[in-house]
Amino acid sequence: VIESVVTARRNGPLIAQAAKLWIKPDDLVVDVTWGRGRFWTDFQPERLIRHDLYTLDGVDFRVLPEVDASVDVVVLDPPYTAPGGRATSTIADFNDRYGIDLVPATVADTQELIAAGIKEATRVLKQGGRMIVKNADYISSGRFVTGHHHVVSTALACGLSQVDEFIFHGGQGPQPKVNRDGSPRRQVHARRVHSFLSVFQLGRRRPTAEPSAEVIV
Ligand SMILES: C[S@@+](CC[C@H](N)C(=O)[O-])C[C@H]1O[C@@H](n2cnc3c(N)ncnc32)[C@H](O)[C@@H]1O
Numbered sequence: 001v002i003e004s005v006v007t008a009r010r011n012g013p014l015i016a017q018a019a020k021l022w023i024k025p026d027d028l029v030v031d032v033t034w035g036r037g038r039f040w041t042d043f044q045p046e047r048l049i050r051h052d053l054y055t056l057d058g059v060d061f062r063v064l065p066e067v068d069a070s071v072d073v074v075v076l077d078p079p080y081t082a083p084g085g086r087a088t089s090t091i092a093d094f095n096d097r098y099g100i101d102l103v104p105a106t107v108a109d110t111q112e113l114i115a116a117g118i119k120e121a122t123r124v125l126k127q128g129g130r131m132i133v134k135n136a137d138y139i140s141s142g143r144f145v146t147g148h149h150h151v152v153s154t155a156l157a158c159g160l161s162q163v164d165e166f167i168f169h170g171g172q173g174p175q176p177k178v179n180r181d182g183s184p185r186r187q188v189h190a191r192r193v194h195s196f197l198s199v200f201q202l203g204r205r206r207p208t209a210e211p212s213a214e215v216i217v
Pocket of ligand 1: 011035036037038039040051052053054055059060061062077078
């Protein structure tokens, strides 16, 4: 039985679990944020196209070379946090640990980047095609940001239906005892130890509820 919560130290087992349900053997899969290919350590599709603006072939996921309605599965693992301005921010440490490079500076920039990626990925999907998006909520400049809600509402606004959701529990990493300026750390929000792998589908199914306009920042 494939369960919705995956506990692992790496993304590979998470992708392998999701693939059992949502990637078929003959699917054409396009990973538009290849990074270092760590998604595919435990499972690899037979037909896999790899793109990455910075680490691979210079393809920007906002302007894909694939033609309209030609892809069965798009996998999108964008930079999904924003460091914010505070010296107390630990997002930079998070990025170092997880290798997320070149993260946009602000929440608005991050959301704009992700929304453009989802829109472009929708363009290249065939009817019935799936979009698999890694995302998370996060704290930026002391503020709780509903990054997950933004991804879901953007996908629904693009005409996709949400068909599944996995919660990835990545375990505890090292937590700094002091702020970057040496002052003692005071915990304000629950420490985020999970992220999401959201699965969307184009067409064939009745769309899920329309998002309310105010959540699409
Ligand atoms: C979280 S990492 C992806 C890690 C990858 N899933 C792996 O398994 O190694 C985000 C990736 O998005 C890439 N990226 C950032 N902005 C991009 C853009 N506009 N177009 C394409 N790739 C982009 C970065 O180079 C980085 O490799």
